[in-house]
Amino acid sequence: MIHKYFLNDKYIVLDVASGSVHLVDELTYDLLDDYQTMSKEELIDKYKNKYEENNIKTALGEIKSLVDQELLFTEDDNSLDDVEYNPTNIIKAMCLHVAHDCNLKCKYCFAAQGNFKGQRSLMDLETGKKALKFLCENSGNRKNLEVDFFGGEPLMNFEVVKDLVKYGREIEKDYNKHFRFTITTNGLLLTDDKIDFINENMDNVVLSLDGRKEINDPIRPTLNDKGSYDIIVPKFKKLIETRGDKDYYIRGTYTSFNKDFRKDLLDYYENGFKKVSIEPVVTDPKEPYAIREEDLDEILKEYEEFSKDYLSIRKYDKDFLFFHYMIDLNQGPCVVKRMVGCGAGSEYIAVTPEGDIYPCHQFVGEKDFLLGNLDTGIIREDLRDEFKCANVMNKDECNSCFAKYYCSGGCHANAYFNNGDILKPYEIGCKMERKRVECAISILANEI
Numbered sequence: 001m002i003h004k005y006f007l008n009d010k011y012i013v014l015d016v017a018s019g020s021v022h023l024v025d026e027l028t029y030d031l032l033d034d035y036q037t038m039s040k041e042e043l044i045d046k047y048k049n050k051y052e053e054n055n056i057k058t059a060l061g062e063i064k065s066l067v068d069q070e071l072l073f074t075e076d077d078n079s080l081d082d083v084e085y086n087p088t089n090i091i092k093a094m095c096l097h098v099a100h101d102c103n104l105k106c107k108y109c110f111a112a113q114g115n116f117k118g119q120r121s122l123m124d125l126e127t128g129k130k131a132l133k134f135l136c137e138n139s140g141n142r143k144n145l146e147v148d149f150f151g152g153e154p155l156m157n158f159e160v161v162k163d164l165v166k167y168g169r170e171i172e173k174d175y176n177k178h179f180r181f182t183i184t185t186n187g188l189l190l191t192d193d194k195i196d197f198i199n200e201n202m203d204n205v206v207l208s209l210d211g212r213k214e215i216n217d218p219i220r221p222t223l224n225d226k227g228s229y230d231i232i233v234p235k236f237k238k239l240i241e242t243r244g245d246k247d248y249y250i251r252g253t254y255t256s257f258n259k260d261f262r263k264d265l266l267d268y269y270e271n272g273f274k275k276v277s278i279e280p281v282v283t284d285p286k287e288p289y290a291i292r293e294e295d296l297d298e299i300l301k302e303y304e305e306f307s308k309d310y311l312s313i314r315k316y317d318k319d320f321l322f323f324h325y326m327i328d329l330n331q332g333p334c335v336v337k338r339m340v341g342c343g344a345g346s347e348y349i350a351v352t353p354e355g356d357i358y359p360c361h362q363f364v365g366e367k368d369f370l371l372g373n374l375d376t377g378i379i380r381e382d383l384r385d386e387f388k389c390a391n392v393m394n395k396d397e398c399n400s401c402f403a404k405y406y407c408s409g410g411c412h413a414n415a416y417f418n419n420g421d422i423l424k425p426y427e428i429g430c431k432m433e434r435k436r437v438e439c440a441i442s443i444l445a446n447e448i
């Protein structure tokens, strides 16, 4: 299967199975439409009024050469069966919900605007310690383990976060592991001390902000209905100014209220935030801010427009990074690696303040997705197997999708909440993902 498109002044052809990307001229681009169904003579006849015959013959020779080298019209590797793709029960990453409580009440929040449906709670230190031990003991030979301090708002339980970092450093020696810590915060409670601690101890930090002030403030109000932008942005700036070259991300959510989210991404850049990400809201389609099919044209156009801005900025500032436009075409055609996806429910789990285990933060509180708890361990092996098998090879829609080795089968939570089935991808999300992949490849094509 191939996928071809024109974007950012390039004719681009992606050979899906081999992962090869070809930049071609308009003639080759046209010929590829009929290459597999017409003879050489028929192709010359069809295109001779538009292109010179000799050029058509040369282009056909080049196409044939790429086909012979298995770089074009390559067949999928059907030999990849369950025996070859056999993910283990090794857990590599944990989302640790240290606080089921929040000091913002974002309208779209999965945690019922921060109050967790009246079940506010903070993780105690003993539960946190048990979770870190659980991760060590269920991670096989894997040395590097990811722990994301998450909420609600984890800064509301910061003493426990600090103690857990200390404890993690102690036990990693006993288990021969190395923890990579991340914290995801809305920033409201950041102080100089906390910034210092985070910059010293967190390998990554995810800073939540929904773009421009006029977008962020109505959708992310404080508990007393004030805007949060002016409180948070100076703190985030301070954090990244003293962070050196350690990783961070500004992460936003866009809704149908800001389909012009390109302006939000540019606002991040103008504020000095260079590692950025913005994601479409996941919510009940009945909500006024939900993204619907009829919003898609505008949204897809916005990704394209932003790819142009992005290319212009990166001409003089290569530090500007948009998460979805970072794609590595040189990673090689390692199909197994690319088909695994996010690993939710198999390699990645979320742990609640009570010690309950879920496939990821988006499933927390969904009793049908409770995998077990820190005392019993994972008892729903059947559910775990379902997640393990939820990869591109087992999803009908993914089989014929050109983006399958870049998106790795999409988000299980989106699939479940929209279609009631983790094996049925969320179509609106798929259309966005395909556009982002197209943009990302066209950016690389322009930067090579």
Ligand code: SF4
Residues within 6 Å of the ligand: 392, 395, 397, 398, 399, 401, 402, 403, 404, 405, 407, 408, 409, 410, 411, 425, 426, 429, 430, 431, 433, 434
């Ligand atoms: S974009 Fe959708 S259909 Fe394509 S691989 Fe991803 S989840 Fe599957």
Ligand code: SF4
Residues within 6 Å of the ligand: 342, 343, 344, 348, 359, 360, 361, 362, 410, 411, 412, 413, 414
């Ligand atoms: S299922 Fe979706 S929300 Fe959960 S970890 Fe995977 S990609 Fe993220």
